[in-house]
Amino acid sequence: MTRMSVEVRIPAVFRAHTAGAKSVTAEGATIGDVLSDVVRSYPELGGQIFTDDDSLHRFVNVYLNDEDVRYLGGLSCEISDGDVLAILPAVAGGLT
Amino acid sequence: MVMSWRYCLPSLADLPKVSRLLFEDVAGTIGSTPLVGLPGLSPNPEVKIWAKLEGQNPTGSVKDRVALEMIARAEASGELTPGRVILEPTSGNTGISLAFVAKRKGYRLVCVMPETASKERTQMIAAFGAEIVYSPGEKGSNGAIELAKQMLESDVAFYMPYQYGNEANPLVHYQATGPEIVSDMPDITHFVAGLGTGGTLTGVGRFLKETKPEVKVIAAEPEQGELVYGLRSLEDGFIPPVFDESVLDGRIKVGAKASIEWTRALASEGVFAGLSSGAVLFVARKLAERTGEGNIVCLFADGGWKYLSTDIWSKQLEEAVEAVEYMPW
Numbered sequence: 001m002t003r004m005s006v007e008v009r010i011p012a013v014f015r016a017h018t019a020g021a022k023s024v025t026a027e028g029a030t031i032g033d034v035l036s037d038v039v040r041s042y043p044e045l046g047g048q049i050f051t052d053d054d055s056l057h058r059f060v061n062v063y064l065n066d067e068d069v070r071y072l073g074g075l076s077c078e079i080s081d082g083d084v085l086a087i088l089p090a091v092a093g094g095l096t
Numbered sequence: 097m098v099m100s101w102r103y104c105l106p107s108l109a110d111l112p113k114v115s116r117l118l119f120e121d122v123a124g125t126i127g128s129t130p131l132v133g134l135p136g137l138s139p140n141p142e143v144k145i146w147a148k149l150e151g152q153n154p155t156g157s158v159k160d161r162v163a164l165e166m167i168a169r170a171e172a173s174g175e176l177t178p179g180r181v182i183l184e185p186t187s188g189n190t191g192i193s194l195a196f197v198a199k200r201k202g203y204r205l206v207c208v209m210p211e212t213a214s215k216e217r218t219q220m221i222a223a224f225g226a227e228i229v230y231s232p233g234e235k236g237s238n239g240a241i242e243l244a245k246q247m248l249e250s251d252v253a254f255y256m257p258y259q260y261g262n263e264a265n266p267l268v269h270y271q272a273t274g275p276e277i278v279s280d281m282p283d284i285t286h287f288v289a290g291l292g293t294g295g296t297l298t299g300v301g302r303f304l305k306e307t308k309p310e311v312k313v314i315a316a317e318p319e320q321g322e323l324v325y326g327l328r329s330l331e332d333g334f335i336p337p338v339f340d341e342s343v344l345d346g347r348i349k350v351g352a353k354a355s356i357e358w359t360r361a362l363a364s365e366g367v368f369a370g371l372s373s374g375a376v377l378f379v380a381r382k383l384a385e386r387t388g389e390g391n392i393v394c395l396f397a398d399g400g401w402k403y404l405s406t407d408i409w410s411k412q413l414e415e416a417v418e419a420v421e422y423m424p425w
Contacts, residue, residue: 043404057334061347067348067349068317068348068349070347071344071345088319
């Protein structure tokens with residue numbers, strides 16, 4: 001599988017771990033690879049994104065081009081050049 | 097002569113007559129909302145987009161269904177008795193619906209809502225005689241939940257329906273909203289609704305998975321401005337207990353800009369809907385582009401009336417996006 005370089009958007013709540021960066025660039029063939037590459041650069045993010053068994057933390061949603069990756073095959077989903085990953089924390093939504 | 101209408105609209109005399117529209121109480125008009133076609137808004141001629149207009153409920157939102165059911169079940173179980181005070185965290189629609197039901201039934205209601213909630217919401221809650229306690233705007237809906245829970249512990253008179261964790265919330269959609277949709281549109285291929293408490297998606301989704309498992313259930317998730325998220329750490333994150341993610345086939349986030357654009361497009365088609373409806377339509381159009389043929393049913397949670405003070409229909413797009421950056425929608 002070819003390694004792609006993609007933009008990963010970081011939510012405000014995690015930016016203390018990325019020196020304030022709103023987005024970072026990372027590489028990989030799958031979403032899991034890309035997130036692991038982000039964690040290699042910013043190790044403190046590791047415990048925020050992943051659980052001890054390397055799955056996504058329940059309170060973290062990761063979107064590939066606006067779609068929740070849990071419904072796209074999860075961390076093994078392959079990515080393409082120009083894709084954008086966004087990490088968002090789970091919150092109580094909208095006008096409820 | 098040039099026709100001024102794009103579509104052949106019926107005259108009032110041609111409209112089918114419903115056999116009986118007499119109700120002993122206005123609460124009887126909750127539910128049985130219309131499902132209308134949006135012929136000008138599908139990007140694919142083989143895919144029709146339909147909208148269930150929950151803004152047609154008496155206080156203008158889908159939450160009338162939930163409020164009525166939560167209170168009825170609390171009374172039946174003995175949790176809610178005369179003299180107790182209903183307390184609920186809400187960023188608007190549920191507060192209005194609860195205020196409506198509480199007034200009809202003679203209960204006092206206290207709503208905890210972010211101070212950034214729009215003026216229309218606070219006015220409507222006041223109109224129905226309920227009280228409002230404000231939570232910090234920067235902490236969003238999560239902040240209202242946190243404060244309401246603190247208040248609940250401080251006074252045993254409070255009864256909190258807690259829409260985020262009350263099974264009556266998805267149940268009313270399983271028992272009523274889902275069957276209404278399938279009755280009106282038996283050939284439904286997709287269902288799209290906004291993700292708030294998750295009650296609508298969970299209830300309608302469960303009904304569809306049981307009766308028409310081939311239907312795809314998709315969540316449109318409003319991507320709020322960062323200040324609305326208001327999280328200090330991941331531990332402040334929140335997944336509503338009533339939300340059953342297993343009924344979903346996809347979840348797509350939609351930013352304020354796209355939501356405003358498509359809410360405006362809806363108005364141009366004669367449907368005056370709230371901001372989350374634009375997000376739902378955006379997702380429906382995305383699905384229509386990927387689908388060969390089908391019938392996509394959208395649930396539009398509320399009408400546009402409660403958003404008038406945001407001026408989203410009259411401002412420049414960038415200004416309109418800024419106007420909603422600090423409020424939940």
